[in-house]
Amino acid sequence: MPYRIYLVEDEQNLNELLATYLRNEGWDVTSFLNGGDARRAIAKQPDLWILDIMIPDVDGYQLIREIKAQAPDVPVIFISARDAELDRVIGLEMGSDDYLPKPFLPRELVIRVKRLLGRIYNAAPLVAEAGNVLHIAPYTIDETKRVVTQDNKEVELTSKEFDLLLLYAKNQGQAFAREQILRRIWGEDYFGTDRVVDDLIRRVRKKMPELRIETIYGYGYRMVQL
Structure with missing residues:
Protein backbone atom coordinates (compact mmCIF):
# COMPACT_ATOMS: atom_id res chain seq x y z
CA MET A 1 0.00 0.00 0.00
CA PRO A 2 1.46 3.41 -0.95
CA TYR A 3 2.30 5.95 1.71
CA ARG A 4 -0.44 8.52 2.35
CA ILE A 5 0.80 12.10 2.27
CA TYR A 6 -1.23 15.19 3.18
CA LEU A 7 0.03 18.41 1.55
CA VAL A 8 -1.13 21.80 2.87
CA GLU A 9 -0.19 24.70 0.57
CA ASP A 10 -2.45 27.69 -0.16
CA GLU A 11 -0.78 28.72 -3.44
CA GLN A 12 -2.80 26.65 -5.90
CA ASN A 13 -0.24 26.40 -8.70
CA LEU A 14 2.50 25.34 -6.31
CA ASN A 15 0.11 22.96 -4.57
CA GLU A 16 -0.73 21.23 -7.85
CA LEU A 17 2.92 21.11 -8.94
CA LEU A 18 4.14 19.56 -5.69
CA ALA A 19 1.25 17.10 -5.59
CA THR A 20 2.09 15.95 -9.13
CA TYR A 21 5.74 15.34 -8.26
CA LEU A 22 4.78 13.40 -5.15
CA ARG A 23 2.19 11.29 -6.96
CA ASN A 24 4.74 10.45 -9.64
CA GLU A 25 6.63 8.58 -6.91
CA GLY A 26 3.61 6.34 -6.38
CA TRP A 27 2.44 7.99 -3.15
CA ASP A 28 -1.21 8.62 -2.28
CA VAL A 29 -1.39 12.42 -2.02
CA THR A 30 -4.26 14.52 -0.68
CA SER A 31 -3.78 18.27 -0.96
CA PHE A 32 -5.42 21.14 0.93
CA LEU A 33 -5.50 24.85 0.13
CA ASN A 34 -6.38 26.05 3.63
CA GLY A 35 -5.89 25.10 7.24
CA GLY A 36 -9.55 24.51 8.01
CA ASP A 37 -9.90 21.66 5.52
CA ALA A 38 -6.62 20.18 6.67
CA ARG A 39 -7.68 20.34 10.32
CA ARG A 40 -10.80 18.29 9.58
CA ALA A 41 -8.60 15.55 8.09
CA ILE A 42 -6.20 15.20 11.03
CA ALA A 43 -8.10 12.26 12.49
CA LYS A 44 -7.46 10.21 9.33
CA GLN A 45 -3.77 10.14 10.32
CA PRO A 46 -1.74 10.00 7.07
CA ASP A 47 1.83 8.73 7.00
CA LEU A 48 3.29 12.20 6.46
CA TRP A 49 2.22 15.86 6.57
CA ILE A 50 3.79 18.60 4.45
CA LEU A 51 2.73 21.94 5.92
CA ASP A 52 3.12 25.47 4.65
CA ILE A 53 3.39 27.69 7.73
CA MET A 54 1.50 30.68 6.30
CA ILE A 55 -1.90 29.35 5.21
CA PRO A 56 -5.44 30.76 5.59
CA ASP A 57 -7.73 30.04 8.55
CA VAL A 58 -5.37 27.89 10.62
CA ASP A 59 -1.62 28.38 10.25
CA GLY A 60 0.96 25.61 10.16
CA TYR A 61 1.96 26.12 13.79
CA GLN A 62 -1.57 25.52 15.03
CA LEU A 63 -1.96 22.55 12.71
CA ILE A 64 1.19 20.83 13.94
CA ARG A 65 0.02 21.29 17.54
CA GLU A 66 -3.24 19.50 16.75
CA ILE A 67 -1.56 16.85 14.59
CA LYS A 68 0.97 15.99 17.31
CA ALA A 69 -1.78 15.94 19.95
CA GLN A 70 -3.56 13.16 18.06
CA ALA A 71 -0.59 11.36 16.48
CA PRO A 72 2.71 12.31 18.16
CA ASP A 73 4.82 10.06 15.95
CA VAL A 74 3.54 11.13 12.52
CA PRO A 75 6.33 12.96 10.63
CA VAL A 76 5.90 16.56 9.48
CA ILE A 77 7.84 18.63 6.93
CA PHE A 78 7.45 22.39 7.25
CA ILE A 79 7.77 24.66 4.21
CA SER A 80 7.83 28.45 4.43
CA ALA A 81 8.85 31.64 2.65
CA ARG A 82 9.31 33.56 5.90
CA ASP A 83 12.39 33.93 8.09
CA ALA A 84 14.01 30.58 7.35
CA GLU A 85 16.15 30.28 10.49
CA LEU A 86 13.39 31.35 12.88
CA ASP A 87 10.77 29.10 11.30
CA ARG A 88 13.17 26.17 11.23
CA VAL A 89 13.95 26.49 14.94
CA ILE A 90 10.32 26.99 15.97
CA GLY A 91 9.21 24.14 13.75
CA LEU A 92 11.75 21.75 15.23
CA GLU A 93 10.74 22.79 18.74
CA MET A 94 7.13 22.01 17.89
CA GLY A 95 7.94 18.58 16.53
CA SER A 96 8.58 18.99 12.81
CA ASP A 97 11.02 16.48 11.32
CA ASP A 98 12.36 18.60 8.47
CA TYR A 99 12.17 22.15 7.14
CA LEU A 100 12.38 23.42 3.56
CA PRO A 101 12.61 27.18 2.88
CA LYS A 102 10.99 28.61 -0.23
CA PRO A 103 11.83 28.81 -3.02
CA PHE A 104 12.88 25.21 -3.57
CA LEU A 105 12.85 22.72 -6.42
CA PRO A 106 10.00 20.17 -6.28
CA ARG A 107 12.56 17.41 -6.70
CA GLU A 108 14.26 18.50 -3.49
CA LEU A 109 11.01 18.01 -1.62
CA VAL A 110 10.68 14.52 -3.12
CA ILE A 111 14.19 13.64 -1.91
CA ARG A 112 13.43 14.94 1.59
CA VAL A 113 10.21 12.92 1.68
CA LYS A 114 11.99 9.73 0.61
CA ARG A 115 14.63 10.12 3.30
CA LEU A 116 12.08 10.85 5.99
CA LEU A 117 9.77 7.98 5.09
CA GLY A 118 12.73 5.63 4.97
CA ARG A 119 13.95 6.76 8.39
CA ILE A 120 10.56 6.75 10.12
CA TYR A 121 8.96 3.68 8.59
CA ASN A 122 12.03 1.64 7.69
CA ALA A 123 10.94 1.77 4.06
CA ALA A 124 11.86 -0.82 1.48
CA PRO A 125 15.59 -1.12 0.81
CA LEU A 126 17.18 1.24 -1.64
Whole structure:
Protein backbone atom coordinates (compact mmCIF):
# COMPACT_ATOMS: atom_id res chain seq x y z
CA MET A 1 0.00 0.00 0.00
CA PRO A 2 1.46 3.41 -0.95
CA TYR A 3 2.30 5.95 1.71
CA ARG A 4 -0.44 8.52 2.35
CA ILE A 5 0.80 12.10 2.27
CA TYR A 6 -1.23 15.19 3.18
CA LEU A 7 0.03 18.41 1.55
CA VAL A 8 -1.13 21.80 2.87
CA GLU A 9 -0.19 24.70 0.57
CA ASP A 10 -2.45 27.69 -0.16
CA GLU A 11 -0.78 28.72 -3.44
CA GLN A 12 -2.80 26.65 -5.90
CA ASN A 13 -0.24 26.40 -8.70
CA LEU A 14 2.50 25.34 -6.31
CA ASN A 15 0.11 22.96 -4.57
CA GLU A 16 -0.73 21.23 -7.85
CA LEU A 17 2.92 21.11 -8.94
CA LEU A 18 4.14 19.56 -5.69
CA ALA A 19 1.25 17.10 -5.59
CA THR A 20 2.09 15.95 -9.13
CA TYR A 21 5.74 15.34 -8.26
CA LEU A 22 4.78 13.40 -5.15
CA ARG A 23 2.19 11.29 -6.96
CA ASN A 24 4.74 10.45 -9.64
CA GLU A 25 6.63 8.58 -6.91
CA GLY A 26 3.61 6.34 -6.38
CA TRP A 27 2.44 7.99 -3.15
CA ASP A 28 -1.21 8.62 -2.28
CA VAL A 29 -1.39 12.42 -2.02
CA THR A 30 -4.26 14.52 -0.68
CA SER A 31 -3.78 18.27 -0.96
CA PHE A 32 -5.42 21.14 0.93
CA LEU A 33 -5.50 24.85 0.13
CA ASN A 34 -6.38 26.05 3.63
CA GLY A 35 -5.89 25.10 7.24
CA GLY A 36 -9.55 24.51 8.01
CA ASP A 37 -9.90 21.66 5.52
CA ALA A 38 -6.62 20.18 6.67
CA ARG A 39 -7.68 20.34 10.32
CA ARG A 40 -10.80 18.29 9.58
CA ALA A 41 -8.60 15.55 8.09
CA ILE A 42 -6.20 15.20 11.03
CA ALA A 43 -8.10 12.26 12.49
CA LYS A 44 -7.46 10.21 9.33
CA GLN A 45 -3.77 10.14 10.32
CA PRO A 46 -1.74 10.00 7.07
CA ASP A 47 1.83 8.73 7.00
CA LEU A 48 3.29 12.20 6.46
CA TRP A 49 2.22 15.86 6.57
CA ILE A 50 3.79 18.60 4.45
CA LEU A 51 2.73 21.94 5.92
CA ASP A 52 3.12 25.47 4.65
CA ILE A 53 3.39 27.69 7.73
CA MET A 54 1.50 30.68 6.30
CA ILE A 55 -1.90 29.35 5.21
CA PRO A 56 -5.44 30.76 5.59
CA ASP A 57 -7.73 30.04 8.55
CA VAL A 58 -5.37 27.89 10.62
CA ASP A 59 -1.62 28.38 10.25
CA GLY A 60 0.96 25.61 10.16
CA TYR A 61 1.96 26.12 13.79
CA GLN A 62 -1.57 25.52 15.03
CA LEU A 63 -1.96 22.55 12.71
CA ILE A 64 1.19 20.83 13.94
CA ARG A 65 0.02 21.29 17.54
CA GLU A 66 -3.24 19.50 16.75
CA ILE A 67 -1.56 16.85 14.59
CA LYS A 68 0.97 15.99 17.31
CA ALA A 69 -1.78 15.94 19.95
CA GLN A 70 -3.56 13.16 18.06
CA ALA A 71 -0.59 11.36 16.48
CA PRO A 72 2.71 12.31 18.16
CA ASP A 73 4.82 10.06 15.95
CA VAL A 74 3.54 11.13 12.52
CA PRO A 75 6.33 12.96 10.63
CA VAL A 76 5.90 16.56 9.48
CA ILE A 77 7.84 18.63 6.93
CA PHE A 78 7.45 22.39 7.25
CA ILE A 79 7.77 24.66 4.21
CA SER A 80 7.83 28.45 4.43
CA ALA A 81 8.85 31.64 2.65
CA ARG A 82 9.31 33.56 5.90
CA ASP A 83 12.39 33.93 8.09
CA ALA A 84 14.01 30.58 7.35
CA GLU A 85 16.15 30.28 10.49
CA LEU A 86 13.39 31.35 12.88
CA ASP A 87 10.77 29.10 11.30
CA ARG A 88 13.17 26.17 11.23
CA VAL A 89 13.95 26.49 14.94
CA ILE A 90 10.32 26.99 15.97
CA GLY A 91 9.21 24.14 13.75
CA LEU A 92 11.75 21.75 15.23
CA GLU A 93 10.74 22.79 18.74
CA MET A 94 7.13 22.01 17.89
CA GLY A 95 7.94 18.58 16.53
CA SER A 96 8.58 18.99 12.81
CA ASP A 97 11.02 16.48 11.32
CA ASP A 98 12.36 18.60 8.47
CA TYR A 99 12.17 22.15 7.14
CA LEU A 100 12.38 23.42 3.56
CA PRO A 101 12.61 27.18 2.88
CA LYS A 102 10.99 28.61 -0.23
CA PRO A 103 11.83 28.81 -3.02
CA PHE A 104 12.88 25.21 -3.57
CA LEU A 105 12.85 22.72 -6.42
CA PRO A 106 10.00 20.17 -6.28
CA ARG A 107 12.56 17.41 -6.70
CA GLU A 108 14.26 18.50 -3.49
CA LEU A 109 11.01 18.01 -1.62
CA VAL A 110 10.68 14.52 -3.12
CA ILE A 111 14.19 13.64 -1.91
CA ARG A 112 13.43 14.94 1.59
CA VAL A 113 10.21 12.92 1.68
CA LYS A 114 11.99 9.73 0.61
CA ARG A 115 14.63 10.12 3.30
CA LEU A 116 12.08 10.85 5.99
CA LEU A 117 9.77 7.98 5.09
CA GLY A 118 12.73 5.63 4.97
CA ARG A 119 13.95 6.76 8.39
CA ILE A 120 10.56 6.75 10.12
CA TYR A 121 8.96 3.68 8.59
CA ASN A 122 12.03 1.64 7.69
CA ALA A 123 10.94 1.77 4.06
CA ALA A 124 11.86 -0.82 1.48
CA PRO A 125 15.59 -1.12 0.81
CA LEU A 126 17.18 1.24 -1.64
CA VAL A 127 17.95 -1.62 -3.99
CA ALA A 128 15.25 -4.00 -5.16
CA GLU A 129 16.26 -6.72 -7.58
CA ALA A 130 14.08 -8.36 -10.24
CA GLY A 131 16.11 -10.73 -12.36
CA ASN A 132 18.91 -8.67 -13.87
CA VAL A 133 17.16 -5.37 -13.15
CA LEU A 134 18.02 -3.24 -10.11
CA HIS A 135 15.79 -0.43 -8.87
CA ILE A 136 17.54 2.35 -6.99
CA ALA A 137 14.91 5.06 -6.74
CA PRO A 138 14.53 6.97 -8.98
CA TYR A 139 16.86 4.96 -11.25
CA THR A 140 16.39 1.58 -12.95
CA ILE A 141 19.51 -0.41 -13.87
CA ASP A 142 19.30 -3.17 -16.46
CA GLU A 143 22.46 -5.17 -15.87
CA THR A 144 22.06 -7.31 -19.00
CA LYS A 145 21.46 -4.41 -21.38
CA ARG A 146 23.81 -2.14 -19.39
CA VAL A 147 21.23 0.63 -19.50
CA VAL A 148 20.17 3.06 -16.77
CA THR A 149 16.87 4.95 -16.95
CA GLN A 150 15.15 7.62 -14.90
CA ASP A 151 11.47 8.36 -15.53
CA ASN A 152 11.73 6.22 -18.69
CA LYS A 153 14.59 8.36 -20.01
CA GLU A 154 18.04 6.85 -20.47
CA VAL A 155 20.91 8.16 -18.37
CA GLU A 156 23.95 8.06 -20.63
CA LEU A 157 26.91 6.44 -18.86
CA THR A 158 30.31 5.32 -20.07
CA SER A 159 31.30 1.70 -19.53
CA LYS A 160 33.33 2.47 -16.40
CA GLU A 161 30.62 4.77 -15.02
CA PHE A 162 28.15 1.91 -15.38
CA ASP A 163 30.56 -0.55 -13.74
CA LEU A 164 31.03 1.79 -10.79
CA LEU A 165 27.28 2.26 -10.40
CA LEU A 166 26.76 -1.50 -10.49
CA LEU A 167 29.46 -2.03 -7.89
CA TYR A 168 27.74 0.28 -5.43
CA ALA A 169 24.22 -0.85 -6.32
CA LYS A 170 25.13 -4.39 -5.31
CA ASN A 171 27.05 -3.33 -2.21
CA GLN A 172 24.82 -0.77 -0.56
CA GLY A 173 26.43 0.84 2.46
CA GLN A 174 29.81 -0.84 1.94
CA ALA A 175 32.87 1.39 1.88
CA PHE A 176 35.43 0.85 -0.86
CA ALA A 177 38.97 2.18 -0.77
CA ARG A 178 40.27 3.83 -3.93
CA GLU A 179 42.61 0.89 -4.46
CA GLN A 180 39.69 -1.55 -4.29
CA ILE A 181 37.73 0.46 -6.84
CA LEU A 182 40.76 0.56 -9.13
CA ARG A 183 41.06 -3.24 -9.05
CA ARG A 184 37.34 -3.78 -9.55
CA ILE A 185 36.83 -1.26 -12.37
CA TRP A 186 40.22 -1.01 -14.10
CA GLY A 187 41.60 -4.47 -13.28
CA GLU A 188 44.68 -5.80 -11.52
CA ASP A 189 47.00 -4.71 -14.34
CA TYR A 190 46.18 -0.99 -14.08
CA PHE A 191 49.17 1.28 -13.51
CA GLY A 192 48.53 4.91 -12.73
CA THR A 193 47.21 7.32 -10.13
CA ASP A 194 44.18 6.45 -8.02
CA ARG A 195 42.84 9.96 -8.69
CA VAL A 196 41.07 8.53 -11.72
CA VAL A 197 38.64 7.11 -9.16
CA ASP A 198 37.82 10.61 -7.90
CA ASP A 199 37.13 11.75 -11.44
CA LEU A 200 34.89 8.75 -12.10
CA ILE A 201 32.92 9.38 -8.90
CA ARG A 202 32.54 13.05 -9.83
CA ARG A 203 31.09 12.16 -13.25
CA VAL A 204 28.61 9.65 -11.84
CA ARG A 205 27.47 12.12 -9.17
CA LYS A 206 26.89 14.75 -11.86
CA LYS A 207 24.88 12.43 -14.09
CA MET A 208 22.93 10.81 -11.23
CA PRO A 209 22.62 13.52 -8.57
CA GLU A 210 20.05 11.67 -6.48
CA LEU A 211 22.48 8.92 -5.59
CA ARG A 212 24.16 9.41 -2.24
CA ILE A 213 27.79 8.50 -2.82
CA GLU A 214 29.61 9.75 0.27
CA THR A 215 33.29 10.57 0.49
CA ILE A 216 35.27 8.88 3.25
CA TYR A 217 38.21 11.22 3.50
CA GLY A 218 41.59 9.55 3.30
CA TYR A 219 40.00 6.24 2.29
CA GLY A 220 37.42 6.11 -0.48
CA TYR A 221 33.65 6.16 -1.01
CA ARG A 222 30.39 4.44 -0.15
CA MET A 223 26.80 4.71 -1.40
CA VAL A 224 24.17 5.03 1.31
CA GLN A 225 20.41 4.86 1.31
CA LEU A 226 18.39 7.88 0.20
